[in-house]
Amino acid sequence: MVIGAGPVGQTTALLLARWGVPSVVLDRRPERDAVGSKAICQHRDVLDVWETVGAGRRIADEGVTWTTARTYHRGVELFAHTIADPGRSAFPPFVNISQCRTEQLLDECIAAQPLIEVRWGCEVTAISQDDGGVTVRAGDELRGSYAVVCAGARSDELRGRLGVSFDGHSFDDRFLICDIRAELPGWATERRFHFDPEWNPGRQVLVHPCPDSTFRIDWQVPADYDLDAETASGALDDRIRRIVGDVGYEVVWSSVYRFHSRVADRMRCGRVLLAGDAAHLVSPFGARGLNSGVADAENAAWKIAWVGYGRAPEALLESYHDERHAAARENVEVTTATMNFLVPPDAERARHRADVLERAATDPGARALVDSGRLTEPFWYADSPLTTPDPARPFGGRPSRGQVPPAAPGILVPDTPVRLDDGTATRLRALARDGFLLLTTSGPDTGAVAAAASAAPGPVRVLPMTGHASVLVEVLGARPGEVWVVRPDAHVAAVLHRPSRADLAAALARATAAMLPVEVTQTSWTT
Template identity: 60%
Template sequence: MGGPAVIVVGAGPVGQTAALLLARWGLRVLVLDRRPARDLEGSRSICQQRDVLDLWASLGVPQVAEEGLTWTTARTYYRDRELFSWSFGAQGPLPPFVNISQARTEELLDAAIAAEPLIEVRWDREVTGLEQDGEGVTVRCGDGLTRAPYVLVCAGARAHGVRQALGVTFDGHSFDDQFLICDIRADLPGWEQERRFYFDPAWNPGRQVLIHPCPGSTYRIDWQVPPGYLATSDDISRKIRQIIGNRPYELVWQSVYRFHSRIASRMRVGRVLLAGDAAHLVAPFGARGLNSGVPDAENAAWKLAAVLRGWAPEELLETYHDERHAAARENLEVTTATMRFLVPADEAGRAHQRDVLERGAIEEIDSGRFAEPYWYVDSPLTTPGRPFAGRPPRGQSPAPAPGVILPDCPIPGGRLREMCRGGFLLLLGEMCDSGLFAQILGKVTTAPLAIRELAEIDGTGALAETLGAAPDEAWLVRPDAHIAAMIPRAGTEEVAAAVSRALRLAYSES
């Protein structure tokens, strides 16, 4: 059977997703995890964004979206006064997000991995060393050496030894305040579809409390607590009672966390790539942790597959660092700004927070901007074209443009995004000759590339209208569903050049 093409270090959701993606590309994968076995407890990362749900559905795990809970209303309070509330607008083919415990997500992904013969998982294998050469990487564990052409490190925040072995720094900031997190099971009528955020409530003065509904009458409660806080059963019971009163409840899980804002200096070092919390840590407000780690895995997987299959040169892997490091920097900026408002560092910051909350200045209150896909507008793989309109209002998707993820429009028999995961996709307006493009592009690349006419997908014209696609326009979509090019008055040379650019292939007009 031969050895693995890729070793994935870490069997959390990011590593699980990476393994499933690599196997879908036909690559043999070995997953190593330092833990003795799966620890299926605790909500941990609970909020999974629509585009992550879409990816998992494409991997045969639609149950995350199906079992998760989507709350409809977000309420924000200052002390005992509601400042504002907002609700999500029109729903797409998938919910905008779901709340579901990380333990359940891991369980569902494990089932998919168990059904995949190309994936082997070995527990109780802590990686203690990495050595790479021009042909591959040797991974040292307690039970000996393992080797593969490439390694993808998804080992979480505790991947200190691996980062150190690669010469990668992990600069940033750790916040002094801690957060007590409890999962409780209780009957709370009226709370089942609401997320509640409290600034300075009487029962946690000067700090915040966040309450999320989850499936099965379970609620996740986060209290900001002072440095050095020690959780006792009496204090936890008191805190819960202050919120829910005398209703019966069951304490399912508890933990105390410190939040961090850190980013690796490099996400690619030779044949080793870093992903997820091994590469970046952000505060959880806005759910930008796991929801950025999974796109790391997808970005890495299609590029590793392209290189290993001979569809692209190894230089393509450097764009993994270019794209995902930029995404990590943006997430760091967004979440750091949130934490500056939530946890002011000095009296001036606290005074500003009080002033904003007293005035109820909604536009100035920052309790986290919800996770969204990063837009590869400036990526070396993106062919410039229709201008990017910039960050849209909260809860809305950006208009299609090169670098933006393809809208997930409903089409007859399914969703448009379902067509994107098997390779590159070329969408053509009605004035484009698909036969001619197929003939030319077959000479440019051997990578999987499907050519579809918009009129063939939806003969009513509604899809082209929804996308805003012109009749003479060609859209090139990457395997991660990001638009690589939107070419007006599309000719074969322009499209061939865009395909070559998206794979880092040398190209000259014939």
């Protein structure tokens, strides 16, 4: 059962169906509320996940790709940053598209999927579990093998019923968000961030391009800001025209938000997993909310499938908490640093911000200290209990802004086109997401690799990095004699040098939380 039909819930259900797992999606709303831009900035890695369920290409094609981030202070441009694109991925670094349109496209995929049933107007008022499954009350009583709670930020009652705390804090300042439709030549490929402009003194403004000549504008406003009063007085029109100028425009949608920074203390409660905003809330600067929620969904889906099919012990579900809770904590750390720069909580940090912004106009070194949001990036599972460390490839920690670490255990594999020896054109991540993938260079014992693959309890594919696939050697930085073990979510689980069958079996066992012999039983899926 998937509780919540937002993008994270939709993605969870679609990915479960891809593994052959049926689901019922329950949402308390009477129907889809297709209004407002909401979460607009979709990362390349998320588009890649959505492509596995049939939506990534369409979302990317309809979205707007912005390639330049401009930063201003009091009307003066401090610097412009161009997003690097290595040119190997099938998707741009980001696209901007309204959340409601993303939901519509995912709904179309769900409608074509017989393993998914969506029930609107079903508010979950009770949830319990036992060794055999999960029971919820949503008008009727429903029972399933597992449940994923994707019910969004207002999941307090469900978290309470699960005994989950949601500690953190909320920011006093509000943010006014308006979707404006207007013709603004030259703005379609640029994100603009204004520190302390004269038309919003002491606060910030962010402008994002969206499809159909629409621009999303975020103003930081005081805690007592009144949108209705400003609209009625005409002050909202003045606020908008200070940015877009004397052009015709239409307000498509507007809202006022208060940002929060909170993380659930547990993301796994037995057979119930929490994902997306139900598990973590962060400020939107850096686009780490929805993008992180989709990563939750992918992590949860393959692990539920592996445990339910008897391919792995229940301990694999605990690794969902280990990996995604660590990701949530990192997102809170990064976004809290951004909010402390945007809204300094004390005089010392206010002085620091003022000094950095003054120096950034002429000092390139100070520009690196200007924090308008570190753009979302995948979380790297280098410290995961599922990852086999490689001393030759130690994880160096969070890389510089806009960079990714070299491929290594725990890292999401870089994507690249691959042509198989039979002429099939595909991509590395597409191959990885069909199960476990063993990539071999020249030198390993092919018999040992084949034996380990055939003995594994789930789908495992062996792909020699030779012939047409030799491009992978360069992309990964692979060395002779190596076998790369890649998980079903395209993260590297291990890199082994001339491994024996036992070495490979141990790495595969570790990647499914089965380091020791554990009796597993297959779930009979119920909905």
